Amino acid sequence: MNNNKVVAPTALLTGQTDEHIVWLSKRVGIHQQMLNAWQKLQQEAKESGFDLQIASGFRSFERQLTLWNNKFSGAVIVKNKNNEPVDLTQCNNIERINAILLFSALPGASRHHWGTDIDIYAPDLLKNNQKLQLEPWEYQQNGPFATLSVWLAKNSKKHGFYFPYNKDRGGVAIEPWHLSYAPLASHYQQQLTVAQLTHAINHSDILAKHCILKNIVNIYKKFIINLNNP
Numbered sequence: 001m002n003n004n005k006v007v008a009p010t011a012l013l014t015g016q017t018d019e020h021i022v023w024l025s026k027r028v029g030i031h032q033q034m035l036n037a038w039q040k041l042q043q044e045a046k047e048s049g050f051d052l053q054i055a056s057g058f059r060s061f062e063r064q065l066t067l068w069n070n071k072f073s074g075a076v077i078v079k080n081k082n083n084e085p086v087d088l089t090q091c092n093n094i095e096r097i098n099a100i101l102l103f104s105a106l107p108g109a110s111r112h113h114w115g116t117d118i119d120i121y122a123p124d125l126l127k128n129n130q131k132l133q134l135e136p137w138e139y140q141q142n143g144p145f146a147t148l149s150v151w152l153a154k155n156s157k158k159h160g161f162y163f164p165y166n167k168d169r170g171g172v173a174i175e176p177w178h179l180s181y182a183p184l185a186s187h188y189q190q191q192l193t194v195a196q197l198t199h200a201i202n203h204s205d206i207l208a209k210h211c212i213l214k215n216i217v218n219i220y221k222k223f224i225i226n227l228n229n230p
Contacts, residue, residue, distance in 0.1 A: 006187035008114075013192045014200040015061035015113030029058035031115035034181045038118075041159040045122075048155075050148050055132060055177070056119040059112035065204055068107050071100045072207040079103065081173050083135055093211040101223045102173045106212070108200035109192065109224050111164065111178075116185040119177045122148050139176035149176055164227040171226040182230035194220050 011017040021029040030038060045052035070076040078086045078099050086099045111117035121132055125144045132138070139149045156162065160183050165175035198216055201209060212219065 006184060008188050008191055010196050010199075012114065013188055014108040014196055015059065015064060015110060016200070018058060018060065018115075021058045021115045024054065024057070028054050028056070029115060030054070030118060031058075031181065031184055033184060034116055037159045037161070037181060037183075041156060041161060044155060044159075045148075045151065048151060050122045050151060051124040052120060052122055052148070054118045055121050055134060056112065057117075058115040059110055061107050061113065061200065061204070064105065064107040064110045064113070065206055067104055068100065069205075069207050071104060072096055079135075081168070083137065093208045094215060097208060097212060097215070097219070101171075101219065103175070105172075106197070106201070106219060106223070107204060107206060108197050109220075111180060111185060111189075114185060114188045116181040116188065117164070118179050119175075120148075120152075120179055121145060121177060134177050136174050136176055145177075152179070162228065162230040166228045169226050171223045180230070186230055189225065192224070197224075 009017070012020055018029065020031055022032045022035055023029040042052045067076070071078050072088075074088050078088060080086050080099070081102065088096050088099070091099060105111065119134055121134075121138075122145060123132075125148060126132065127144065130144065137143050139145045156179060160181050161179045162182050163176065163178060164180045164185075165172050165178050168174055194216055197220065198213060201212055201216070206212065
């Protein structure tokens with residue numbers, strides 16, 4: 001495949017198809033054209049002593065919508081950058097939206113829709129009965145995945161992977177577990193437009209639809225394209 005000519009249909013960009021996905025298990029899928037690179041990265045990690053696994057891969061629009069609505073309604077806890085619960089009852093709609101977008105993408109705008117982005121961890125580094133949280137402290141100094149983070153920083157790039165949320169840019173919080181496959185994801189990112197997002201949101205049952213659509217351009221600039229370049 002010539003990655004310079006990647007052209008993605010809107011359904012792929014917004015998570016409304018899984019035709020591009022190869023399923024590694026019943027719940028974990030990745031882009032078919034990323035499989036070889038992932039397997040090579042995983043094998044090299046194994047040779048270095050890490051059991052590199054995917055906690056979350058492809059996520060459909062409907063799945064992201066469920067996550068969003070559960071958080072907006074208060075059914076699922078929303079946390080801030082300090083890992084503290086946010087009292088959504090004290091927030092207006094735009095404040096709730098911004099709080100959720102810190103760690104959860106807008107349905108239609110999740111990079112997980114593409115199958116090019118994965119949340120990774122190493123289960124063998126967790127202590128007995130310790131559960132994966134996908135929180136920054138786990139991957140930072142003294143966290144269970146600190147050594148894995150150091151290894152990935154040195155070795156993931158040669159297989160085409162990078163960290164889109166490697167630092168705080170005033171949008172999405174730091175996500176040291178989030179790896180992206182640049183040869184495909186960089187093209188998809190360029191192709192995803194405000195118009196496509198508007199259409200997807202407008203035809204969904206998302207909570208706070210009116211407020212989201214009113215602020216969609218700002219959301220796009222702050223949380224969708226405001227990230228690390230490969």
